[in-house]
Amino acid sequence: MPWLVTSPLWFLTAEWIQSEAGEHGFTLAGKGIFKAAFGEWGALGDAAGDEVADLWGEVVLLIAATLMVQVLLIMAYEVLLLRSWGRTLGKAAFTLTVRRADGGRLNFGQICARTAITVLVPGLGWVLLIAALLWLSVLLGLAGIALLVFSAVECGLLRMSPDGKTSWHDRRIGSVVVSKTWTEQLRQAREFQQRALDGGVTFARQAWEAPQVQQFTQQAQATFQQVRERGRQAIRRDDEQNPGG
Known part of the structure; x- marks a missing residue:
């Protein structure tokens, strides 16, 4: 769902690519007229190749930047919901919640660390891998594959705990993902509503006094x-x- 919500970014990227293509086209046309006027037909092909290479490099950078912005937005979504609600919409659909191993709520630092491992690492891996395929870069490809393999392995390193199975990143920051019944979720929602009401009454009293x-x-x-x-x-x-x- 977060990827779908952030997908409109690609419309902006497409417009930027179209604009860059137009600029490079005008530049190439100007160079072509100049070189044709002086009979430099061989240099005309080199100029065209340089312009295409420059355009392709900018296109790859725009694609990688768009993917990276999507990853950062998804990180913000994950941090915001885990901080305020203890779960994302996907986890809520499967009645899952994230909390500390001792039963408390994760603090901001723990949420950021968990999100960096579960979202940033694989997201950056995909960005590097896609950029490597577009640039035909072996080094970037190896870096992307390494990050994706690390992400898959650490998620697969499951271990049983009193609350169920935990991945490496959960054990690293002291978090667990537990299932909650709909009754527990309703009770939690009522408690949240009561806390909000009590907080509003307290705020109103303090404001009055x-x-x-x-x-x-x-x-x-x-x-x-x-x-x-x-x-x-x-x-x-x-x-x-x-x-x-």
Whole structure:
């Protein structure tokens, strides 16, 4: 799902590639006219090859950058949901939640470390592998394969724990992925709702008891008393001036 949500980035990438292709086309046309005018037909082919190579290099960089931005956005999604909810939408669909081995919630550092291993490492591996295929680079390909193999192996290094099977990254940061029944999820949702309600009441009480609010309230009450007293005085004066009314 996160990959699908971030897919509109490729529309921007396609526009950039189209723009770069147009610029290189104009540049090549200008060079072609110049070299044809001076009869440098052999150099014209070299210029065309250079422009195509430059364009292809920029295209590969744009593709790799887009993939990397997607990986970073997915990391942000993972960190945000694990921090606030303890699970992603995919884990929620399978009634799974991530927590510390002692039952508590993961702190921000643990979530970032876990996300770096589970999202950044394989994501970077795919970016390097795709760039290697487009650039025909053996070195980048080996680096990408190494990261993907590491990710697959560490996920496959399962070990039984009191809460079930844990991967290497779970044992590394002290987290576990446990299954929760719908009853437990409903109870957790109610607890969250109650905490939110209590927090709202506390915030409202603190805001009401703030010195500025109390001072404003006292001033408003004093103003109201003055207005009411002036009204009474006006009524008494009217009665005195018109005793028979």
